[in-house]
Amino acid sequence: MRRYPKIEIDHSKCTTPFDCKKCLRACPQACFEVHPVKVEKFKETDKKEPGAYRIEAFYLDKCTVCNDCVNVCPVNAITITV
Amino acid sequence: MCWMCEAYGEEGGRWYHNPKNFARQLYKVKRPGQKASGYGTDPETQAGLIMRQLVAMKWEDPENFPAKLKEFEELPKEGGCQVLPLKEAERVAELAYPITSMMCICRKTLRADEETNEHEYTCTGLGVGMFKWERWPERYRGGVNFMSIEEAKEWLRKMDKLGFVHMIMTFGGSYVGGICNCDYPDCQPIRHRLDYGLDSGLIKGHHIAKVDYDLCNGCGICVQRCQFGAIKFEVTLEKTNIDAMRCFGCGLCETACPRQAISLVERQSIPGLREVW
Numbered sequence: 001m002r003r004y005p006k007i008e009i010d011h012s013k014c015t016t017p018f019d020c021k022k023c024l025r026a027c028p029q030a031c032f033e034v035h036p037v038k039v040e041k042f043k044e045t046d047k048k049e050p051g052a053y054r055i056e057a058f059y060l061d062k063c064t065v066c067n068d069c070v071n072v073c074p075v076n077a078i079t080i081t082v
Numbered sequence: 083m084c085w086m087c088e089a090y091g092e093e094g095g096r097w098y099h100n101p102k103n104f105a106r107q108l109y110k111v112k113r114p115g116q117k118a119s120g121y122g123t124d125p126e127t128q129a130g131l132i133m134r135q136l137v138a139m140k141w142e143d144p145e146n147f148p149a150k151l152k153e154f155e156e157l158p159k160e161g162g163c164q165v166l167p168l169k170e171a172e173r174v175a176e177l178a179y180p181i182t183s184m185m186c187i188c189r190k191t192l193r194a195d196e197e198t199n200e201h202e203y204t205c206t207g208l209g210v211g212m213f214k215w216e217r218w219p220e221r222y223r224g225g226v227n228f229m230s231i232e233e234a235k236e237w238l239r240k241m242d243k244l245g246f247v248h249m250i251m252t253f254g255g256s257y258v259g260g261i262c263n264c265d266y267p268d269c270q271p272i273r274h275r276l277d278y279g280l281d282s283g284l285i286k287g288h289h290i291a292k293v294d295y296d297l298c299n300g301c302g303i304c305v306q307r308c309q310f311g312a313i314k315f316e317v318t319l320e321k322t323n324i325d326a327m328r329c330f331g332c333g334l335c336e337t338a339c340p341r342q343a344i345s346l347v348e349r350q351s352i353p354g355l356r357e358v359w
Contacts, residue, residue: 004141021194030267033191035127039119044223047196054121058134061141062277 005065006081007031007057014077015050023069023078024055029062032069084285084359086162090256096288098164098250098258104178106210108257126187129270132157136278155282163251163262163271165287167333167346171248171261172235178208178258181234182226184215189268190222200227204246206237206261211253238263247272247309247332249284266309276310286359287331289346291324297343298322304335304344326355 017024018034036045038052045052057063063080070078083091090097097103122131136154139147166174175181183203189195197203207215207226216226229237238248238261246263249271253259267273271284291312300320305313312328313335322344324335336344349355 004138018190018194024192024194030192033130034194035121035130035191036124037121039124042217056134058130059137059277060134061137 003082004060005063007060007063008079008081009055009057010077010079011051011054013075014055014073016048016053017055018045018053019047020074022072022074026068026072028066028068029059029064031057031059031063033058084164084288086164086256086285097162097256098166098170098174099177100256101177103252103256103258104209105257108255109210109259110254110257126191130191133270133274133278133280136280140278151279154280157282162256162285163249163283164285165330165332166248166250166261167287167289167331168238168242168248168337169333169346170288171238171250174208174250174258174261175231175234175238180209180212181229181231182207182212182215183229183237184212184226185223186262186268187222188262188264188270191270192268195268196223198223203227204241204263206234206241206263208258208260211259242334242337245307245309245334247330247334264309272309281359284330286329286349287333288349289331289333290326290329290349290352290355291331291333291335291344292326292347293322293324294343294345295319295321297341299341299343301340303338303340307334307338309334326352327358 024032024034032055034053034055037054038045047053065080065082067080070080086097090100090103092100122128136150139150183200184205184207185197185203186205212226217224241263246265249262249264250258251260251262264272274280275284298321302315304322305315310328310330312325314323316323333346336346
């Protein structure tokens, strides 16, 4: 039976995903989503502030484990296990 | 008749032709008692997390997946999205005031797109909420570009040319809040319907694309325009084949056809499609 891969992101390494966005742009299956952690009234969340945005893998059923995101990550924050 | 027209149309007309649905009194910024702070509290993240639950269930608990899907089907019914061909979108531009271009939240979420000015904006905001949005950068980028009716029509034509599907959306209930310009996989409603069967999140349009086989020369230009996988190049006939069951009626194929071989026909005029939404 096919099992979904487990995509883990080390948030202590990946701190400014919306600014970096390499994996978000590289994923052929568009598995990731980036969302704000810090929501302040009348202020756009600063993309350069560490920890203000967080990336997570959402569409696990689409992941083919091609590892493009792992290879493109500049801080080695992504690990995929099958 | 689609469920939005049944609920919000007037005298059998389409809901987005009904001026009542553009009334500023319907605009509600927030639900009382709800405040976003921290991860997972803003509406976009909430929707994402709900979908992630559904995605996980497909694998972990396939037996109960259909029941869960049905439960989620009810959620988007608080506000509908419907595919809109260009001509209908232009008509909506005449009904709504004000009209703006603004950044797309789906594209920001999925591809970290940063649309910083009117040359990059891909979403259309409608109605009184835009006066607030102009200085409302929370989650979204603040700032909108106000447009005249003619500018808005030109803008919609530009989006159509780029290959975006127009989609009319509401902010809860029937209040018309925008015309999204969408593609797969960036657009959440399109993706959730095509990939996970969340049909109520995006209603098909009131039209269907039909090919005139006498005019079609099989050039294939329309094939690449379809975001819904409804168009194939049929090698046997050397013509375009449009599956009417898969067609959402966005009309992107119609506007691209160099020989005017594709026309949009009313869904209601085809008996087998009347209840296919």
